[in-house]
Amino acid sequence: MTFAAFKKLTAKNFSLRNGAIGDIDAALKAYHTPPATKDKLNTLKQAIDAFKQVKNLKHGNYTQSGREGKSGVTLLGTQVAEALKPAPLVTPSTLVSAHGNLRQVQQGPVGAFPSGTNYRVGAENTRMEGWSYAPFDPVEFSWTSAITSGFHGALSLTQTSRVTEALRRTKMALGFAHRAMVRISKVTSFSSPATTEEALYISSFGSYDARRIARVMRNFTVLKLAIDRGPRIVDMRDTDYGLRCYAACFRGTLGQTDGGTGQVSVLSALTVFLGRAFFVSGTMNYGDSTDATVGTLVHEFAHGAINAVDVPPVDASGTWLHARESDIPTDTNFGASTDNSVQASTATTVRLLGQHKPDYAIVNADSYGQFASGMLRHYGG
Numbered sequence: 001m002t003f004a005a006f007k008k009l010t011a012k013n014f015s016l017r018n019g020a021i022g023d024i025d026a027a028l029k030a031y032h033t034p035p036a037t038k039d040k041l042n043t044l045k046q047a048i049d050a051f052k053q054v055k056n057l058k059h060g061n062y063t064q065s066g067r068e069g070k071s072g073v074t075l076l077g078t079q080v081a082e083a084l085k086p087a088p089l090v091t092p093s094t095l096v097s098a099h100g101n102l103r104q105v106q107q108g109p110v111g112a113f114p115s116g117t118n119y120r121v122g123a124e125n126t127r128m129e130g131w132s133y134a135p136f137d138p139v140e141f142s143w144t145s146a147i148t149s150g151f152h153g154a155l156s157l158t159q160t161s162r163v164t165e166a167l168r169r170t171k172m173a174l175g176f177a178h179r180a181m182v183r184i185s186k187v188t189s190f191s192s193p194a195t196t197e198e199a200l201y202i203s204s205f206g207s208y209d210a211r212r213i214a215r216v217m218r219n220f221t222v223l224k225l226a227i228d229r230g231p232r233i234v235d236m237r238d239t240d241y242g243l244r245c246y247a248a249c250f251r252g253t254l255g256q257t258d259g260g261t262g263q264v265s266v267l268s269a270l271t272v273f274l275g276r277a278f279f280v281s282g283t284m285n286y287g288d289s290t291d292a293t294v295g296t297l298v299h300e301f302a303h304g305a306i307n308a309v310d311v312p313p314v315d316a317s318g319t320w321l322h323a324r325e326s327d328i329p330t331d332t333n334f335g336a337s338t339d340n341s342v343q344a345s346t347a348t349t350v351r352l353l354g355q356h357k358p359d360y361a362i363v364n365a366d367s368y369g370q371f372a373s374g375m376l377r378h379y380g381g
């Protein structure tokens with residue numbers, strides 16, 4: 001309740017609000033001064049408990065005290081106890097059911113795909129190493145349709161290994177990135193010269209700023225949990241969409257923070273669409289473009305797990321090269337390019353974005369991809 005409401009409920013004529021009631025007043029005011037933290041809530045609870053103890057001694061039971069005529073302290077105590085309970089689990093929204101929200105990378109010489117002759121025979125949620133396989137489902141994914149000829153059929157053993165291997169390396173990259181962020185979160189400024197991890201942070205997310213670092217830290221925690229849980233890989237190769245798709249995720253938020261403990265968890269598997277371009281040899285061949293593969297997957301996971309957007313690039317002097325859907329930081333589409341194909345998604349454009357627009361860099365999918373793949377390059381694996 002507000003301080004004003006509490007004051008009204010516990011008013012006593014000709015009596016100063018000092019002693020135990022004054023302590024509750026101060027703790028309640030502090031709690032209502034942002035940020036509302038769990039520590040402040042605990043302080044408030046202690047003040048309420050102390051009030052009860054003092055009045056129990058004086059009146060036999062605190063409810064007999066003049067202040068408690070309208071049960072104000074009891075009511076506030078109930079509200080505080082409720083707020084201190086762990087937050088109930090909320091089912092996160094997974095898929096945004098609008099095709100327009102699907103973010104993807106298109107790569108590979110699409111025209112060069114050979115036509116297969118077999119019908120695909122995958123089963124839902126076939127468990128693989130670190131991921132599960134899901135076939136195209138025309139009802140769930142009604143925004144595209146199955147092709148009518150030229151099927152590629154079931155994933156071959158080589159293709160299955162390629163997915164497993166790419167995800168294994170992505171998992172390593174996210175592990176390195178997460179551990180680096182744990183270390184970066186502990187410093188109060190960057191060293192001079194910056195360490196390799198700090199330099200990579202700066203080139204991805206910009207200069208030192210504790211608030212931004214905390215956001216990036218939490219986001220990598222969610223990304224790491226999402227890959228540790230094992231993504232659900234949807235095989236889109238035999239769909240119109242999948243003919244030209246490399247990898248894609250709908251934007252979504254998988255992370256939940258427990259209100260009581262502050263612990264971060266993910267409550268559902270990340271759904272990732274893979275198309276034919278993921279498997280093509282040549283330009284994006286897994287063997288000779290490992291970093292790009294990992295960077296691209298982290299980019300897509302960032303859309304799907306932490307609701308990252310594609311931010312447009314800025315030039316060397318920090319001038320926007322394209323419009324954003326919103327420049328209001330609390331908007332879901334803050335920083336999102338109004339044209340999906342105009343985005344800061346190269347090492348250079350990500351670095352410039354971090355340098356000039358760091359608040360946008362921390363919501364940009366590719367900034368996460370660059371940081372994670374850079375960590376993998378640095379630590380190897």
Ligand SMILES: [Zn+2]
Nearest residue numbers: 103104310365
């Ligand atoms: Zn994207």
